[in-house]
Amino acid sequence: MNSWRLILQSLRYHAKSHIGVLLGATLATAIITGALAVGDSVRYSLQKMALSRIGIIENALYNPERFFRTKLASDLASELGVKTSAIILLPGTATAQRADGTGGDVRVNRVQVIGIESDFWELNANPMTPPSIRGESVALNERLAAALSIKIGDDVLLRVNKPSLLSRDAPLSTIEDATVTLRAPVGAILKEEQFGRFSLEANQTPPFNAFIAREALQKLIGMENRANALLTGVTRNAPSSVPGTQTSASANATSALWKHWDFTDSGLDVRKVPNQNLVELRTNRVFLDPPLGEAAIKAMPDAKGTLTYFVNELRVGQKATPYSTVAAMDGGIVPSGMKDDEILVNEWFAQDVGAKVGDQVALKYWLVGPMRKLEEHSSTFKIRGILPLAGVANDPTLMPDIPGLSDKKNCREWEPGVPVDLNKLRDKDQAYWDIYRGTPKAFITLRAGQNIWKNRFGNLTSVRYPARGNDGEQKVRACLRQALNPASQGLFFQPVRERALTASSESLDFGQLFLGFSFFLILAALLLTALLFAFGVEQRASEIGTLLALGFSSRRILAFLLMEGALIAILAALAGVALASLYARMVVGGLTSIWSGAVSNSSLEYHANSQTLIYGGLAGFLMALFAIYLAARRQTKASARELMASGSESAARLFSASRSSTRLLPGLLTALVTGVLALVLGIATPFLGVSDNHEAESGIFFGVGALALIAGISICRVLLSAGERRKGGALTMKSLAERNAFRRVGRSLGVISLLASGSFLVIAIGANRHDPGENATRRSSGTGGFALYAESSLPVYQDLNAPEGRDTYALDDTIITGAKVVSLRVREGDEASCLNLNRAQTPRLLGAPEKELADRGAFTFMQTQGTTTGNPWNLLKLQDSDGAIPVIGDTNAVTWSLGKKLGDTLDYADDRGVLHKLRIVGILAGSILQGGLILSESHFTRLFPGDSGYRVFLIDAPPERAKAIGAELTRKLSDVGMAVTPATDRLSAFQTVENAYLSIFAILGGLGLLLGSLGLGIVVLRNVYERAGELALLRAVGFRSSDLQTLVFREHALLLSMGLIVGTLAALIAVLPSLLSPGANIPYLSLSVTIGAVFLSGFLFAYLAARFALNAPLLNALRHE
Amino acid sequence: MTAKRTSESGLLLEVANVFKSFREGNDSPETPVLRNVSLLMHVAETAALVGPSGSGKSTLLNLIGTLDKADKGVIKLDGQDLTRLSEKELAQVRSRDIGLIFQLHHLLPQCTVWENVLVPTLALPPGNSVKGGAHTSAPEQPELRAKRLLERVGLLNRLTHRPGQLSGGERQRVAVVRALINSPKLLLADEPTGALDARSAENLADLLLELNREEKVAVLLVTHAPELAARMGTVYQIQDGTVSLQ
């Protein structure tokens, strides 16, 4: 005989009563572990998606408007020893052109049109035979093919934006030929395993991909031998999973790129200036990017910058010369003493207008405002001198390559991006153009020129260097190669693999989420475990008493019981872990079917790490053991004499002995309930906040409801205590039942609190749904008061509010009148909304005209940084002293997608690879602006000059005409892939996520409540056993056993009803606002089913327990008296 | 060591001026049960405690058996004042110096006869193995002792039975062996024959007296049966809260 033997014998002997404990603990473990495994599954699935989207790509260089030589790919491949591929990646739209002639009306927006060579397919995660897309045929991914309902052999019409060397927002650029289309037969439909999911953005929804031969696409957009994205594969020897190594790998790739970079990769040219001892740096983008211009000036001493601009006229008095160039420069022709208000003109011009030294010349020229709003400005200069049209003054190379101008032989064919009145051109102008081309007719100082023509695309059109010696040009080239970092022209690699893995590993933790959702279920299972164990131990009271009498210390006995419990808990942990996989599979199944809204329809598969299983099992074991400990400790506190005595008198004494804990219990329970509430609300509230413009109001209601709950429970307590003290009165069955309920105030209150708080949470959270349409017209609502939300696949450059913009798209004024459009610029990135489970690494950015939003007072701010006078949107204008750029985000985007809070910053690379800090200065209540961060348009254009045009539109429209306006915009702007949706629809899309969370919570919470009502049954059993003597006595004096059943049942039905009524009433108060809102989609049915089921099961369990307990031969209890 | 203080003629138990009262609820008045109770027992003596039901016999026995605490007064076992001991020390006293037998056997239903008998050895503090019977100074292996005693009470053929498979008399004999397994100096028996038929009661009484002689253990026995009381060396009468010699 040893202690172990005793423990094992006990375990065996009491096996039957332990089964319940085992089940309870198993359930708790299964739910905990299962929830964690759900988290694993989501993470795993996201990671799998991430890897299928980027294949073996480690770094990517992608700048939509920068086209470099495709040769760089092979140069880098040999330099880095990795696989590479140069591709063209363009946004576009696709229209079906089925063989049977249908489909022309099926258009898909936001298509990635991808020009590839066969080397691209080698970057797929698993080896594959490249799809045959010879010549003109195109391969679609499954999602795009499905969206177009198109099959191999059908045609597809792809429309892409023709890249422009010069930003289409820049002066002198043209938007005439902005889009090009290609009709091609579908040659293949690519599955996910065939790289069909390829995308550089961390979104879980697969992209729409159309792959075509790179050469065909190059031809289409006029970019022969060029590409705008360069992908490098993982290095074979460096494990790609070590975080941090990729960042340096991307830096490596960027510096390797520098080695092989040539000026032409950035659209630059270095060449000798004819007839002058100068070497010049030119660009095919008209303006040298500001950082490039700066670097070029600093590259060598004696570098001189030039800014040559196209002016509409040069006027002296009544006479004017139309359309000429004017150069602003230092040195050369322009003497160092020349003043900024002076101008040198050539003799051709002087003759043309009859100008002489000292005359005033007025320059008229276009400047481009936002939305390509052209404004004609003018400046006057005093003629300082007249130059002969020869030597350095006869220098056509001073004119930059202006698209639509430089390449035209006849000046009557000019098509610059600004309006020109070709009728103004005279024969002599054509003659000048024939001989002198774009030779400037006038010269001003560089400073004067930059003052009037400087814009965000640059303030220089070329930089000139003195060429010393024979190899002067070579020297300049060498110097410039050193000085000009391709990264600063947008050619730099980003660690896409590292980001993809981080995005999935830091994704929304569904493990935590489900732990929160299953909170009640776990609590109920543990409660059941504790109750059953306590009950089992109580029935062994005399056994424990004997051990005490035999000289065992109570600590020793507690240890015995705990060992026994631990063995059960270990078994339960093992069984629970096994069961967890089943549970997790069920939840994953639910998430891919009925709750798919919660994960935005992503396909998930079950996956659990062994670590998770171990932790889950351990957690379940410890929690069960703790529950058992609490139950056992209470029991072993009673004394041997009390425990060994049998019969009613002593049993009653046994429990009066622990009176102190009874008194503590209500306090503990109140604390518990408040704690549970706080916890669950803490977990759940952020999910409930989407789009509620009365956040504060419903918060108050919720708070009042919670207080009502606590008050209700307190009232129950007072009633019970009052009942306990009330002595005498007629002894009826009813009063007996009441007295019994009153007798154990602590336990009764426990039952009431549990049921009340459980039903409160299930109803309050389940019914707390919001109506997206509610107050949608208010500026403070989640729609910002906008009726429509629109997004285009290709940019819109003009102001859709202005006549020119409306004319461009032939919008019908009678329909469109009354619509007001706020246009936003878009920097593509990871979707930062609850629709993306990944942690957004480089979120989408929206450049917004903050004034428009501030004037409207659109949207509601939950939090803003600092004290703002006026509208918080104005915060966007500021720039922090540390250079951080203020951004505003939706609460869901900031909290869930980015995992940030107010005041946090995130690093973001601009077009040139320069890292900027974006600081979150404001957080919006749930709104249609989820999906990205918003910054001021002025900051946006400074950071991303390459992202031209507008792609997101918030549209004010009279409610009754919103639909027609939306239809008109969709139709007329179909070329840019305009998709218009009612703002409330967009809001509801976000709310499906929230609603899915709510129904998950309601279901799991309901299950928890059911389990809790089973606990009630156990409480009934315990109560009956404790009162065995008393009940036996009642029978001995002539009560029938059915009378006693009724007695016991009534007593517990009283508790059940009190609990559920208090909980339900308090919950109704809490959700009053949503109950009153007409459009809220409250799941009345499922909620009433839940509560009804809890009522029924509670009654059932109470009844069964009463029957079971009272069927025992009660008179035994009297035998020893 | 307690063993040194013990002598053949020495005093074993001294109960002096003990008071004990109970109260039902918090507000109800106290009901005195024991009022100035004193009694003495010598080593290996036998005594009976008789009195009407509810007179406080069990209460007194529980006080001596350290299952309950006296309100006032001194209870000395082997010269050691039990009222001053800590919970831990009391548990030790119960396991080493006192054996208890109740009207109900209180055997562990999950254990066999053999195991039930050995359970008290587990309660001994580690390293403090069972000493031999009071008559011998050489320590006796608990298993040997259990075997000897079970043989002595005629249950050797019942070792692997569970309490549920035994008759009332057999159960009570197992309880007796269990009470003696750690060689206590004092055996307290509270109506041990109360739940037995006349024959079994007679047998148990014989057994107790024989063991008293063989194991040199003092026996204090509560009983309603005058003929059983008469077989004890001393008979104490308890009435109105006080104890007197009969």
Ligand SMILES: Nc1ncnc2c1ncn2[C@@H]1O[C@H](COP(=O)(O)OP(=O)(O)O)[C@@H](O)[C@H]1O
């Ligand atoms: N734990 C207790 N609480 C209250 N009263 C008690 C308790 N134990 C015994 N009593 C009371 O003390 C008196 C003596 O009880 P007891 O010693 O069991 O009597 P006996 O064993 O002589 O029949 C009785 O009136 C009994 O009700």
Ligand SMILES: [Mg+2]
């Ligand atoms: Mg008694």
